[in-house]
Amino acid sequence: MKPPIKLLSFFIIFAFLVGCSGALAKQENPNVKADGTITLYLPNGTPQCTFPAASGTFHFPNKSTDDYPCKQLRGGGFFKLNNVPSATKLWLLNGKPKPGQLETLPLRCIPGADVAFGWWELLTIKNPTTTNPQMNNGLIRIEDLKTLSVGSVVTPGVRLVGADAYTHPEPDRISCLIIEVSPLASAASDSNTAEPAKLTLEGANGEHHCTLDFKTQNYVFKGNAHCNNDEAIKLELEHAPSASNILLFDDYSCDRNDNGNYFWVYLRTIKEDVSTVSLIDLDDIATAPIGSVVAPGIRLMDRHQKSGESMKKRTSCVQIQVDAPPLPPVKRH
Numbered sequence: 001m002k003p004p005i006k007l008l009s010f011f012i013i014f015a016f017l018v019g020c021s022g023a024l025a026k027q028e029n030p031n032v033k034a035d036g037t038i039t040l041y042l043p044n045g046t047p048q049c050t051f052p053a054a055s056g057t058f059h060f061p062n063k064s065t066d067d068y069p070c071k072q073l074r075g076g077g078f079f080k081l082n083n084v085p086s087a088t089k090l091w092l093l094n095g096k097p098k099p100g101q102l103e104t105l106p107l108r109c110i111p112g113a114d115v116a117f118g119w120w121e122l123l124t125i126k127n128p129t130t131t132n133p134q135m136n137n138g139l140i141r142i143e144d145l146k147t148l149s150v151g152s153v154v155t156p157g158v159r160l161v162g163a164d165a166y167t168h169p170e171p172d173r174i175s176c177l178i179i180e181v182s183p184l185a186s187a188a189s190d191s192n193t194a195e196p197a198k199l200t201l202e203g204a205n206g207e208h209h210c211t212l213d214f215k216t217q218n219y220v221f222k223g224n225a226h227c228n229n230d231e232a233i234k235l236e237l238e239h240a241p242s243a244s245n246i247l248l249f250d251d252y253s254c255d256r257n258d259n260g261n262y263f264w265v266y267l268r269t270i271k272e273d274v275s276t277v278s279l280i281d282l283d284d285i286a287t288a289p290i291g292s293v294v295a296p297g298i299r300l301m302d303r304h305q306k307s308g309e310s311m312k313k314r315t316s317c318v319q320i321q322v323d324a325p326p327l328p329p330v331k332r333h
Helices: 006-025 144-148 185-190 282-287
Strands: 037-041 047-052 056-059 078-082 086-094 118-122 153-155 159-166 178-179 198-203 212-215 217-222 232-238 245-249 263-269 291-296 298-305 319-323
Touching: 037 178, 047 056, 144 159, 198 319, 232 245, 232 282, 263 282, 282 298
Parallel strands: none
Antiparallel strands: 037 047, 037 078, 056 178, 086 118, 086 178, 118 159, 153 159, 198 212, 198 232, 217 319, 245 263, 245 319, 263 298, 291 298
8 A cells, every 4th residue: 555645745854854954963054065175184194074165163072973973183183175265264173161061062163262272263365275285185284383373374275364272281182163165255356355465485395385465575585584595496476466577586686687696587467466376386487488478467577597507495585566667678698
């Protein structure tokens, strides 16, 4: 005998509601699912959990359960981003328990000294942001965030925008993750609020990243001022204005006419709001034809390089000229 249609409909609706409630138990305030993902890893490199790049809060209690299956990160761990939209904020928190709280329940998940032992706030600054798969398979060590100052580039496309640490026996514990995808990210180009322009140099092995304000100035790295001297191997731009000159020198003189230069390179932005999709390798600049576009919106105007010398790990000065005419050619000796 076939069951009545009404009874079948009841069970279908009931199963659907149970499934939805289970999903909500694991993610608070879910947003529209995105293609991007954020993955956390345990200190031994084992994947902990992967989360969609959508606004939500994810808890890792002291003891995982069916409702909260992701293990708590103890002793740090790693994170990895894949196709995460620009202007996405991430908080990694070490939350405080409520009085008498069971170990299977989530700890508090709000940045602040009263409710957290510590936290890191990260911001994606490229659209989309994917951590470099050529560096440690894209894994970023959470413990390394302690070595950075607020405002530093953690890895190309990710900036540390907030941090606080308080006394705790496990200072590197992570008990929850907050993801906040900006609703304005897709409309950033139409916004009247200008994002600050930046130029970032990347050092070798994913270290010694250095971010400079994109303004008319000579940044001389003598005594490791502004940036570590002789470390840059790649560069990237964020929201750089058109008609700007960018020069890199191996010498503190910042002078194209200095005969002692091992190298200098002269780039110019040729469109508004230039943000590089990927890092520009100095080796690529060294071999590109003069006058060619080395990245969308960036033209190689001129360069000098001594025979047999590399541009990498030699930059001692960055010169930026905003809203400036093209520079005259130099006399070749």
